[in-house]
């Protein structure tokens with residue numbers, strides 16, 4: 436016969452187990468609560484940081500917009516300054532042309548021929564513009580030559596020719612005070628130099644002459660020989676090109692002369708009116 440275990444004997448064991456479970460649960464809940472609080476704190480921090488980032492982004496966007504506005508204003512101011520510079524250059528060119536009406540348009544045409552040569556040589560647009568300005572101003576030093584010498588129909592005396600030869604230096608002295616982004620004063624000084632050292636005023640040779648001046652030298656010769664002068668009728672473009680061919684590599688830079696001959700003979704380039 437089996438004897439059942441009295442119920443009062445098992446009760447304390449269950450209560451102890453339950454109490455232990457409760458303690459564990461309560462401890463786990465407390466830990467969870469701490470973790471939750473920590474997470475909530477971290478989330479709040481993140482939200483705060485995100486809000487700060489939104490504000491910082493807005494500030495950056497504003498600053499960028501301001502910078503963009505300022506850059507656009509600078510571009511406009513720069514264009515205005517550039518326009519003013521070019522207008523001043525044109526005024527100086529007109530004054531130079533008025534001084535020597537017998538060669539009217541010479542500066543403009545030399546500029547166009549020089550720009551065409553420089554484009555063919557691969558100069559970028561800014562450098563081409565520098566060449567144009569140099570063409571406009573290369574003879575500005577003619578101001579120092581008495582008008583009667585410039586207009587003289589006959590052969591020049593030695594003294595008269597020595598006065599003519601002063602115009603590159605005079606042009607340089609006037610232009611060196613202007614802060615151009617291109618070597619305009621140097622081109623004025625060197626445009627009568629020749630590759631073999633036979634030019635003036637310094638008798639420079641080869642690459643001691645800046646390339647812009649070597650281009651001007653070719654364009655100047657082509658224009659001058661083609662056009663009428665007080666002392667002779669225009670010789671025509673064929674004779675002018677024959678002179679460039681004759682002096683290719685001796686008087687004139689070989690590559691520049693080559694490009695010039697190709698422009699006129701093969702590419703249909705003409706001296707502008």
Ligand SMILES: [Fe+2]
Pocket residue numbers: 573574602626627
């Ligand atoms: Fe000249």
